[in-house]
Amino acid sequence: MNDISMRVRPGTATALIGRNGSGKSTLLSILAGLVRLSSGVLTTGRPGLTTGYAPEAFPALKLTAEDYLRGMGRIAGLCEAAGRSRVSELLATFGLDSFRSRKLAGFSKGMLQKVNLIQSLLIRPQLLLLDEPMSGLDLPAQHTLLDLLQELKREGTALVFSVHEPQIIEAMADDLYVLQEGQMLRTIHGAENLRSAPAVYIVYTELHPVAQQAVKAVPGVRTMQPAPDLSGISCTGLTVDQKMSDTCLQQILAAGGSIVSVKPLGGLGDLTEWMDPKDQIGSGRG
Incomplete structure (x- = not known):
């Protein structure tokens, strides 16, 4: 070890x-x-x-x-x-x-x-x-x-x-x-x-203020804040309950935004693969 x-x-x-x-x-x-x-x-x-x-x-x-x-x-x-x-x-x-x-x-x-x-x-x-x-x-x-x-x-x-x-x-x-x-x-x-409910962090190119407010109003949205600029392009970082992430993604795309990244947060959903007891190739430890 x-x-x-x-x-x-x-x-x-x-x-x-x-x-x-x-x-x-x-x-x-x-x-x-x-x-x-x-x-x-x-x-x-x-x-x-x-x-x-x-x-x-x-x-x-x-x-x-x-x-x-x-x-x-x-x-x-x-x-x-x-x-x-x-x-x-x-x-x-x-x-x-x-x-x-x-x-x-x-x-x-x-x-x-x-x-x-x-x-x-x-x-x-x-x-x-x-x-x-x-x-x-x-x-x-x-x-x-x-x-x-x-x-x-x-x-x-x-x-x-x-x-x-x-x-x-x-x-x-x-x-x-x-x-x-x-x-x-x-x-x-x-x-x-x-123990927190699984969430998703979505980074996308900034939308028109009206469209931004519509995304923010989606049930399950936890936070919305500016994200680090991507090559000079203003972006928004949005944290939303996992079960409502597809709705937010669809709304962002429909409003003309582009998805930069999607990352699971909180809960244990993104750790499921590490709770699978399946052996790893080449490993000899228990």
Whole structure:
């Protein structure tokens, strides 16, 4: 990985997106302390930071769900009574209470993912790292997980997760990083920039004032202001809701204007291609 710079703050959620092989899993492993840095600096900001980590791949072990989770609780520092209570609480929350004595080797992918998530939540971590947390989960389990993550976030936990589902980003994320082949391709900061309705920015040659006012009156127009001159030609920059962009384009052309550029803005519409898990040719990172 190269030229990665990011800051994760308490009580915020950071989303990592990119196709398979872009470096999301590697970055999460670095943050979890499982992969050493060859260069650069990783600082925690506080001593003794407690971290929960749910990797993308989770093995079907020969242990029962309860034995595995209680063992993980002991490793995390929970006493026997606290571990037993927390395991029971989370198994019930994810609908696995009746499967607690069954071996993980017989679990479905979705059930294994629930156990994977539970082990990362046994303690209330200050930093929670999740690699494709929705993978294999049915809709009720997705809602359960989102509720738990929102609660942790309110309590001050810093969340970092890789994801392919736009609805998860809109529900949780405060910051977003787009990765491509181990490099940071794009960043978006601020929940309002991730949840805003998709918009389009249109630059066109200036129209007669009457025609300009008619375009400005189109429903969904957010802003209209002078744009940088194009070879001495006066231009206008117009921001409009995506659903009304075709109407504006048609009206501009009908009034004799020329379209200089059209650029998607806001929302997640222009990031869809980076949430496609399809492998990138020649890439070997997860």
